[in-house]
Amino acid sequence: MNVENYLNQSLTWEEYIAHINDVIANGDQSDDKYQYYDLNLKRIERLFKKTTLSPEQEERVKKLDKKVILFAITEGWCGDAAQILPVVEVLANQSPKLDTAFILRDSSDYIEHHLTNGGKSIPIVVGVDAETKEEIFVWGPRPEWAKTLLAEYKAGKMNHDEFVIELQKSYNKDKGNAIINEFLDLLEK
Numbered sequence: 001m002n003v004e005n006y007l008n009q010s011l012t013w014e015e016y017i018a019h020i021n022d023v024i025a026n027g028d029q030s031d032d033k034y035q036y037y038d039l040n041l042k043r044i045e046r047l048f049k050k051t052t053l054s055p056e057q058e059e060r061v062k063k064l065d066k067k068v069i070l071f072a073i074t075e076g077w078c079g080d081a082a083q084i085l086p087v088v089e090v091l092a093n094q095s096p097k098l099d100t101a102f103i104l105r106d107s108s109d110y111i112e113h114h115l116t117n118g119g120k121s122i123p124i125v126v127g128v129d130a131e132t133k134e135e136i137f138v139w140g141p142r143p144e145w146a147k148t149l150l151a152e153y154k155a156g157k158m159n160h161d162e163f164v165i166e167l168q169k170s171y172n173k174d175k176g177n178a179i180i181n182e183f184l185d186l187l188e189k
Contacts, residue, residue, distance in 0.1 A: 003071065003126065004133040006110045010071065010101035013089050017044070019104070020076035033077035040082035047086035051176045053094060060184045064097045067130035068187060071101045073111050073140075074123045080142050081123040087176035088125060091183055098187075099130065116141055127186060137186045143178040145170060 011019060024037050053061065070088055074081040085102070092098040105111045105122050114124045121141040129136050142150065146167060153163035 001113060001135050002133050003110075003128055003135060006103055006108065007069065007071065007101055007128070007133065009108060010103045013100055013102070016074070016076075016085075016102040017041075020044070023076055033075075036077040036079065040076060040079060043079075043082040044086050047083065047176065048089060051087050051090040053091070053180060054177070057177075057180050057184065058094065060188065061091070061094045061098075064095055064187055066187070067097050067099075068136065069099045069101055069128040069130050070183070071103070071126045071128050072123050073103055073105050073108075073114060073126070075105050078122050080146070083171045084123055084125075084140075084142070084179055087179045088183065090176070091180055101128075114138055114140075125183075137189070139182065139186060143174070143182055145174070145178055 020037055020041050023034070024041065027034050027037065070092055072081075072085055072088065074085060089100055092100045103110055105120060111120045111122070111124070114126065115121075116124070124138060124140040126135050127137040127139070128134065149163065149167060149170065152158060153160070158166065
């Protein structure tokens with residue numbers, strides 16, 4: 001699928017952060033999702049500052065030979081996006097071969113091409129060949145370990161509160177390493 005039309009509607013990292021700040025300052029406070037923007041912005045800022053690549057990951061990044069746009073479908077209220085996208089941005093900043101772009105799920109129909117089990121789960125990050133604008137991979141909406149945790153929750157092995165706590169603890173413990181490695185695996189193909 002050629003995604004050039006969607007890329008033309010996309011935001012840069014800085015524009016995405018500005019959008020979140022704008023919603024915090026001017027958004028509809030009666031919206032159920034409004035309350036998550038401020039918390040997520042704090043997470044995004046913390047993770048963007050603290051995420052680092054291991055020496056092995058840095059070496060893998062240096063060997064990337066194809067220009068790829070990591071094109072994220074997201075929203076500022078999404079907790080998983082707040083945990084994942086700063087890591088993706090840090091990864092992209094390590095190589096001139098990588099760039100990022102962001103499109104809001106609720107302002108575009110692009111998500112319709114990337115449903116997860118029929119749902120509009122986010123974030124979805126699509127690897128796009130920078131030259132041809134063709135999709136080369138799709139990642140998301142969470143790292144593999146988090147998908148396993150979600151499956152356990154859905155199977156009744158924990159309640160919602162336990163799931164949310166375990167998910168947050170696991171994101172903190174992993175420090176973005178699984179996300180970076182999963183993206184590098186896809187980028188190296």
